Amino acid sequence: MKTALLVSLIALSAAHAQPKWIEAESFANHGGWVLDTQFIDVMGSPYLMAHGMGKVVKDASTEVELPAGEYTIWARTKNWVGPWDAPGAPGRFEISVNGEKLKHEFGATGKDWQWEKAGPVKVSGKTKIALHDLTGFDGRVDAIVLSDDAGFTPTTDMRRELLGLPEKAPETSEYDLVVVGGGYSGMGAAISGARQGLKVAFIQNRPVLGGNGSSEIQVWAMGGTRRGLYPHLGEIVEEFADRASNSPAASPDEFNDKLKEDTVKAEKTIELFLNTHVYGVELNTDQKNIRSVIGLDTKSGKETRFVGKLFVDCTGHGSVGALAGAEFMMEEKGRMGMSNMWVMQNLKKPV
Structure with a gap:
C-alpha cells in the first residue's frame, strides 16, 4: 500500500499542467497593435501586427490564470524580411510577463513562421502577458504558448486541442x-x-x-x-x-x-x-x-x-x-493600373 501511494505521489509531482495556448488576436487589450486578417488562408490564422509606420506602438496585453510554476514561453512569429535575406529585422519585439521582460528579441531570425522560445519565468495565478514593440515596423505575433515542461515544443496542429475547440465546427440552423x-x-x-x-x-x-x-x-x-x-x-x-x-x-x-x-x-x-x-x-x-x-x-x-x-x-x-471548385482565373490585362488619386493634393506648403 505504501509503495503504491509513493508511486502515485511521484507521478503527481512529475505531471505537467496542460500548456496554455493564447491566440494573439484574443488579447484583451490590443494597444497600438492591429489585427491583420489578410493572410489567414496562407498561414492559417489572423495575427497582431505592430504597424506603426516606424513609430513604436503601445503594448498589447492580456491576463491568464496559470498554476504556480516555472514556465517556458513560446511565440509564433516571423522575420518578415527574412525571405529576401534583408538585414536589420525590422519587426522585432519583446514579451513581458508580469512586467518582467524576457531576455529574447522575437522576430529577428528565420524566413518563415516559426516558434521562438524564451524564459523560463516563475508565475502563480493571474499572469499578465504583454507584447512590447521595438521598431514600429510590422512585428507580428500569431500565438503564445506557456508550458511548465522544459522539453515541450509547440506545433500549430496543437491549436485546436489546447484551445478546447471541437474537431468539427458546429453548424447553424439553415x-x-x-x-x-x-x-x-x-x-x-x-x-x-x-x-x-x-x-x-x-x-x-x-x-x-x-x-x-x-x-x-x-x-x-x-x-x-x-x-x-x-x-x-x-x-x-x-x-x-x-x-x-x-x-x-x-x-x-x-x-x-x-x-x-x-x-x-x-x-x-x-x-x-x-x-x-x-x-x-x-x-x-x-x-x-x-x-x-x-x-x-x-x-x-x-x-x-x-x-x-x-x-x-x-x-x-x-x-x-x-x-467551391468553380473555375476562375486572374490575369494582368484589364486592370485599372496605377493611380495618383491618393497623392495629388495642393496642400500649399511642403509636408
Whole structure:
C-alpha cells in the first residue's frame, strides 16, 4: 500500500499542467497593435501586427490564470524580411510577463513562421502577458504558448486541442441566404434579401462594414446611382453611402461606419457576423451546390459552419466560388493600373 501511494505521489509531482495556448488576436487589450486578417488562408490564422509606420506602438496585453510554476514561453512569429535575406529585422519585439521582460528579441531570425522560445519565468495565478514593440515596423505575433515542461515544443496542429475547440465546427440552423463579404455589394445583397422576407446570415471578416468604402480604406461613394432608364438602381446604397469631403477624408468618421451597421441591423431577419473569415466550403452530397461555408472568428478562434439554401460571394476575390471548385482565373490585362488619386493634393506648403 505504501509503495503504491509513493508511486502515485511521484507521478503527481512529475505531471505537467496542460500548456496554455493564447491566440494573439484574443488579447484583451490590443494597444497600438492591429489585427491583420489578410493572410489567414496562407498561414492559417489572423495575427497582431505592430504597424506603426516606424513609430513604436503601445503594448498589447492580456491576463491568464496559470498554476504556480516555472514556465517556458513560446511565440509564433516571423522575420518578415527574412525571405529576401534583408538585414536589420525590422519587426522585432519583446514579451513581458508580469512586467518582467524576457531576455529574447522575437522576430529577428528565420524566413518563415516559426516558434521562438524564451524564459523560463516563475508565475502563480493571474499572469499578465504583454507584447512590447521595438521598431514600429510590422512585428507580428500569431500565438503564445506557456508550458511548465522544459522539453515541450509547440506545433500549430496543437491549436485546436489546447484551445478546447471541437474537431468539427458546429453548424447553424439553415438560412435562406448566406452573404459572404461586407462591402457595398454584400450590404446591398443582404438588405435586399431581408426585405424580400429571407432569413439572412451576413458574414464580414472585418470589425466594420463597407469594405473599401469603410473608415479603414476610405474610398468614397462617387458612383452614378438612380439614373436614366434605371431610376431605382442604387436606392439601397444611398441609404448608407458616405458623404465624405475627400478620399481619404480629413477624418475617418466621415465614412460613417455606424450608419452602415445601423442600416443592416435595422433589418430584423439579418444576423450579422463581424470579424468572421470564411475559409472553407462544404458541398451537398451531389457535389454541385454549396451546403455550408466555414467561418473563423478572428478574435476568439472559434469556427462555425453556416448552412444555407443560397449563397452570395461578395468577397471581392471570388473566394467562396473558388473554394467551391468553380473555375476562375486572374490575369494582368484589364486592370485599372496605377493611380495618383491618393497623392495629388495642393496642400500649399511642403509636408
